[in-house]
Amino acid sequence: MPENPRPTLLGIAVDTVDPNGAPRTAEDLRTLVLGAAAAGVHLVTLGDRSALDGGPVRPDRAGLEPASVLAWLAPQVPRLGLLAVRSATRAEPYHLSRAIATVDYVSGGRAGWHCVAELDDTGAVVSSHPAPAPQERAEHAVEVVEVVRGLWDTWEDDACVREVATGRYVDPARIHRLDHRGTHLAIRGPSATPRPPQGHPVVAVTLDGGPVAAALGPLADLGFVVADTPFEAAARAAAFRAAADGRPLRALLVTDRVGPAPADGIDGLLLTGVDTAEGLAALRSESRPVAGPTATTATTTLRQTLGLPRPVNRFRAATGTPTEAAHARTA
Amino acid sequence: MPAPRELILAAMFPGDGNFVAWRHPDAGSQTDFASFAHFARTAERGLFDMLLMGESLGVVERDGQVLDHTVIGRPDLWTLMPGLAAVTERVGLAATRSARFNEPWELARQFATLDHLSGGRAGWNVVTSLGQKAENFRSGYSVSYADRYAQASEFIAVSRRLWTTAATEGTGRARLDHDGEFFSVHADFAVPVGPQVVPPIIQAGGSTEGRDFGAAVADVIFTDHQGIGSAQAFHADVRRRAAAVGRDPATIRVITGVSFVVADSDAEAREKAAWYEDLLTSPRVAIDLLEQLWGRNLSTYDPDGPLPEIEPDWEAAYRYTSRRAVGERDARTEVAATAPSPRSMASPSARSSPRSAPGSRSRGRRGRSPTR
Secondary structure, eight states: OOSSOOOOEEEEEEOSBOTTSOBOOHHHHHHHHHHHHHTTOOEEEESOOTTTTTOOOOTTOOSOOHHHHHHHHGGGSSSOEEEEEEESTTOOHHHHHHHHHHHHHHHTSOEEEEEEOOOSOOOOBOOSSOOOOGGGHHHHHHHHHHHHHHHHTSBOTTOEEEETTTTEEEOGGGBOOOOEEOSSOEEOOOOSSOOOTTSSOEEEEEESSSHHHHHHGGGOSEEEEOOSSHHHHHHHHHHHHHHHTTOOOEEEEEESSOOSOOSTTOOEEEEOSOOSHHHHHHHHHSOOSSSGGGGOOTTOOHHHHHTOOOOOOHHHHHHTOOHHHHHHHHO | OOOOOOOOOEEEEOOTTSOOOTTSTTOOOSSOHHHHHHHHHHHHHTTOSEEEEOOOSSOOEETTEEOOSSOOOOOOHHHHHHHHHHHOSSOEEEEEEESSSSOHHHHHHHHHHHHHHTTSOEEEEEEOOTTSOGGGSOSOOOOOTTTHHHHHHHHHHHHHHHHHHHHHSTTSEEEEEEEOSSOEEEEEEEOOOOTTSSOOEEEOOOSHHHHHHHHHHOSEEEEOOSSHHHHHHHHHHHHHHHHHTTOOGGGOEEEEOOOOOOOSSHHHHHHHHHHHHHHHOOHHHHHHHHHHHHTSOOTTSOTTSOOOSSOOOHHHHHHHHHHHHHTOHHHHHHHHTSOOOGGGOOOHHHHTSGGGOGGGOOTTTSOSSSOO
16 A cells, blocks of 8 residues: 555546436537546546446446447547446456457556446346346356456466567467356457556446445455445445455545545545536536546556556466566567 | 549458568557557548458467467457547448357447447448357357358348337337347347448358358448459359349449559569568468468478478368368458569559549548448
8 A cells, every 4th residue: 555645536427328318429428528537537437327326237228338438538538547337247258358458558558347237137138148147147247357357367468579580479478378167157268459558457346235246346446335324335445455355456435426535445436426517517616635637647547546556467477477587588 | 424433442450360561660569559540540541431450259379379470469459449430530440340259239239339439430341250269258159150141141130120220219219129040139229329320231251152141231342352353253243142132233332352562663662562571471471371281380391491391281271271262251351461462563553543543532522431
């Protein structure tokens, strides 16, 4: 943990539908996201806000596809962290892993995945694959997160050697099969996309005390704490940290008002329900917690904004190859 | 006098496993967004109608070994497209997506999103991805060789229904209940549709089934021929097949793959082509090409030496060449992206011929959509 107090972190949930449930256009979303960035927000989580609001996550929810919108916004908005809400329940992990990694490439290391799961069966059918039984979905989501993160590691950071003299573009010894064999998934790998700029884009989950939160919390970098009281918020943040077993993470309290961090263990706020022109106007007029956007530069990754380290590659850790030696080889 | 015809120009970003001159001193990163943005802006500045991006469902391997001599590993070119839409204004954005390892509802949503974000510039190069990389995906995508085009046809039909229903219902909200041979969809679809409503469908595939499929569903058919005779025969064949299923053959555009080298003189162009070919054909690439024909591991042979004295493994070599003969897209793109050969070199005189004169392409008349 850094010794100096960091600026309080501020995030905003922007939904791909408006308060009446109608899908928002690209221009609507750009206006809101650029407005949020101008108001000093550090990160946006774009997509289905239902999980933050305690509602069901629907497979056939309305709206533009969040990762695509974020890839489109990334060249248009500097600095802002860009998290896409995507459900693990219907995910094809190979596609999902590469989509989030690619937002990371386009944004220069500012991407994240806000992982949600569908606990209720709404009856909607959008996939030729049957969804797991409702009681298995939290456990299934864990497996999806493990596979997505695992695929990000299948390329070591320096696998792409580009040796002009020998004609070797990659070093196959630094590209690994995942060979995941789980209860629900069998995914071979390696990824078709090299390890993204952040190593692992930030993985966020909603911490509402429910089964998905309990299952995914130990795998997340960032928790969005939903709580009715400061006591409950502190308890959920504490449980999140305890499950992480010392792994660095951040917890943001889900709220509709800007104010001082109201509970122990809370690093900042995730604003929900203010993704409207009026909400952003109010946000701009309110006093901001602290330094805000001046604390980051154009080259800052989302992990740096959050004060989170770049994860060590599990395959590099496993083979124990000294990083210095690897760099010497490529030099 | 007939109206002058315009060539459709598509710029293909070579995909994984294609020959890429990554050893060129100016090649730069093959993964940074800046490289792709440079490619897209350059194509747009050159008045190209569209970019054509491949799809990777895994890394290129031979006998379980990752190939090390060619560009493998890229960002997901599909997710890159919206980023490219943000840094360009007119060029079409045609993305390859498999009808096998995707779901119609999700893919229709993604294409509607790209079309909407790009102001109507999305195109879909539909492929069937037979035999590729199933082990990277959930189980249950199995489809027989015979059924692959039937499945793709249903995939496209479901996508079209989602797009067009959402467009005709003023709210942009559609409900689809579909139980087909390959797909079931019972869901709402509420995405702001793009200006095109249905993106142009692009297809390649030289087999009889592939030609019938293209003639039935495609707006643009992408092919590759060594000579004008076979290209014209293909074109006539596609038109015949389109008419047979009740389509106006004139609405189908046929485009062919070509590599070219631009220089001030023939001699300079040939010199440049030779240099470029040398860049592409590193010793490792030379051995790899030979291994594909020989069906054997030849890594201990001298790439500049005589041909191997051992007999080819005809069975192994056949698997590769037969796939290519069937005209499946993956084999064809490999051909299309190979080194420029004299057949495709364009000298200044060739470039200024009436059919391909760059001056005839005015910026204003080239629309935003890949096809019109």
